[in-house]
Amino acid sequence: xxxxxxxxxxxxxxxxxxxxxxxxxxxxxxxxxxxxxxxxxxxxxxxxxxxxxxxxxxxxxxxxxxxxxxxxxxxxxxxxxxxxxxxxxxxxxxxxxxxxxxxxxxxxxxxxxxxxxxxxxxxxxxxxxxxxxxxxxxxxxxxxxxxxxxxxxxxxxxxxxxxxxxxxxxxxxxxxxxxxxxxxxxxxxxxxxxxxxx
Ligand code: HEC
Numbered sequence: 001x002x003x004x005x006x007x008x009x010x011x012x013x014x015x016x017x018x019x020x021x022x023x024x025x026x027x028x029x030x031x032x033x034x035x036x037x038x039x040x041x042x043x044x045x046x047x048x049x050x051x052x053x054x055x056x057x058x059x060x061x062x063x064x065x066x067x068x069x070x071x072x073x074x075x076x077x078x079x080x081x082x083x084x085x086x087x088x089x090x091x092x093x094x095x096x097x098x099x100x101x102x103x104x105x106x107x108x109x110x111x112x113x114x115x116x117x118x119x120x121x122x123x124x125x126x127x128x129x130x131x132x133x134x135x136x137x138x139x140x141x142x143x144x145x146x147x148x149x150x151x152x153x154x155x156x157x158x159x160x161x162x163x164x165x166x167x168x169x170x171x172x173x174x175x176x177x178x179x180x181x182x183x184x185x186x187x188x189x190x191x192x193x194x195x196x197x198x
Pocket of ligand 1: 037038039040041042043046047054055056057058059099100101102103145173174175177178179180181182183186
């Protein structure tokens with residue numbers, strides 16, 4: 001009996017230690033920014049377009065676009081003028097979501113090459129970052145995960161249109177997350193939009 005009692009004490013002590021460590025990580029902004037990699041923007045290539053997976057490659061709690069919730073793209077012109085800058089708003093909503101993230105890419109429909117350039121909207125530099133490369137991916141920063149309305153978050157990305165060589169397709173994948181610092185319990189939404197040359 002004596003042995004069993006001390007085992008219980010040890011198990012409880014270990015449990016308390018795990019709790020204390022998790023609390024310390026949550027409380028420390030340094031630990032948070034260094035350990036939370038994905039919340040600070042996903043890796044490139046998860047926009048859901050041109051054969052790419054979307055965020056659901058890892059956030060697979062539910063099927064993509066499970067209601068209630070959606071991601072929308074507004075501000076994409078039906079016809080674009082080369083060199084013109086168009087502010088595009090990405091809006092992610094799902095009742096009860098705690099934080100959100102997204103990835104957006106703009107590519108020529110034919111061939112999938114980068115079409116024009118993407119940049120953080122005015123005043124959005126602390127919320128949005130670009131992954132440079134052959135294809136530019138716009139992603140939220142950690143500071144950009146915070147909700148901007150009840151059950152929703154918006155980001156503004158400026159798209160500067162390319163030469164009028166063909167139609168441009170935009171793919172966005174977004175994650176309505178529960179802020180548990182893990183990939184589970186999150187809901188992924190995707191959307192596609194097209195813009196034709198003038
Ligand atoms: C390769 C796997 C992987 C992919 C793909 C991925 N994530 Fe994640 N994501 C994770 C993991 C692991 C975590 C938990 C740890 C962390 O936050 O870094 C996470 C956490 C997050 C969180 C915080 C979740 C919470 O509840 O605290 C957000 C927001 C997020 N990811 C956004 C995205 C978006 C947006 C995409 C798609 C564009 C994406 N992720 C794609 C693995 C992934």
